[in-house]
Amino acid sequence: MGRQPCCDKVGLKKGPWTAEEDKKLISFILNNGQCCWRAVPKLAGLLRCGKSCRLRWTNYLRPDLKRGLLSEHEEKMVIELHAQLGNRWSRIASHLPGRTDNEIKNHWNTHIKKKLRKMGIDPQTHKLIDQPQQQYEKQRQQQLQPERQKQTEQTNQVVMQIQSAVTETTIEETEKSYLFDLSEHAIDSFCVDDAPLVQPHEILVSPISSCSAATPSCTSSESPLIFEGLQFWNFDWHYDYNYSKNNDNNRSNNEISFWENELTNWNILTNDDGDSNLAIDPLLSQYTGNGFDQEPWNF
DNA sequence: AAACAGACCAACCGCTTCCAG
DNA sequence: TCTGGAAGCGGTTGGTCTGTT
Known part of the structure; x- marks a missing residue:
């Protein structure tokens, strides 16, 4: 038995969101807050699945989103x-x-x-990714491995003969040799002969x-x-929010501050009659933003 | 100017995790 | 403790844009 779909998909709209849909979703969330996403489409009058509404809001419509390329x-x-x-x-x-x-x-x-x-x-x-030269060296090392193993065994035999002749070995010396082994392993993890392209x-x-x-x-x-849990400072806290990617008028102005640009867009989106005085205040007052070099601010 | 290829990114799909009952 | 629904998450897709031939 399969899992039930997150919503009744019959008659639901898919694909890119229209300005009208955005407007409905924004108005609804600003008036009611983020509640049960499953109920949002019905209550907001949208023919979308709740999941789609959540994604649209979190990835695109949220007022605290930065836009533009990552610095x-x-x-x-x-x-x-x-x-x-x-x-x-x-x-x-x-x-x-x-x-x-x-x-x-x-x-x-x-x-x-x-x-x-x-x-x-x-x-x-x-x-670091293996470079061709490094790969060749690796292969060569592997080919030489059996011969080296043989040589090592012979050397070990000689060493053992010498060791057996030595009657006193201090603990300190043993520790030293152990540490030497460790450092050898440490070097193995990063081959110093392989000059990295970038440090x-x-x-x-x-x-x-x-x-x-x-x-x-x-x-x-x-x-x-x-x-973990660290706050980063000195971010640019500007927005270049354009509903349409093709609207290059704003883009050409480089970064336009959130307060000039964003509020204008939101006024448009939340008011049918274009009365900018009515706009955001009562709806947005619940949102608090916080620039890293500023005190928290409110709409 | 048209055709094509590659880059970009919003949106979707389906699995996992969380949590209330 | 178990179960089912909702939300979260990461991988993938597909439409649009942009640059090249």
Whole structure:
């Protein structure tokens, strides 16, 4: 027995949302808040599935969304967070105010992946990708392995003969040799002969620089998990919200502040009669925003 | 100017997780 | 503790845009 569909799909509309639908959804949520998404379409007069409404709201209509390409700083954060969290886009998005998981996922797949590959880094593992020369060396090492094994065995035999002749071995010396082994293994994990195209520190955000504002005492030796619960500062907090991608008038003005641009759009969307005085106030007053370099603000 | 290919991204699908009863 | 519904999440799809031939 299969699972019941999230909604009765008969007669439901799919595909891109129209301005009219957006307007209905925004009006409804501003008046009633986010309640049971399943009920939203009926109550808002939409022929959409609740899930679709939720996605449209969270990914596109939410007033606190940032729009436009990710900044270089945000991109670095995404890379750093991805190295720690993997494809947990919502977790990553939670560290980037105003960005959605969908947006970050798309940006990762279309931009960052390519950049990392160009840099010789595997976007999934964040490790250096094998270059042809390195692959050749690896193969060669494997071919030489049996011969080396034989040589090692012979050497070991000689060493054992010498060791048996040595009557006193201090604990300190034993520890030293153990530590030496460990360091050898550590080197194995990153082949120093394989000169990377890009040094790791050139790609990843240094933890110490990232944490300075919120946790000034942390050091670069700490786990990058310090990102957990961390607030990041100094983001651009501007919006370039265009309902239509084709409306390039606003785009050409570069970043237009949320308050000029967003409110205008919202006025249009929430008022049939275009009376801007009526507009947002009573509806939006419930929303509180918070720029990182500012006090919380209200509509 | 037309055809095509690749890039981009909004939206969908289906699985997982959460939570109330 | 179990169950079923709702929400959350990540992978994928498909339409549109843009650049190239």
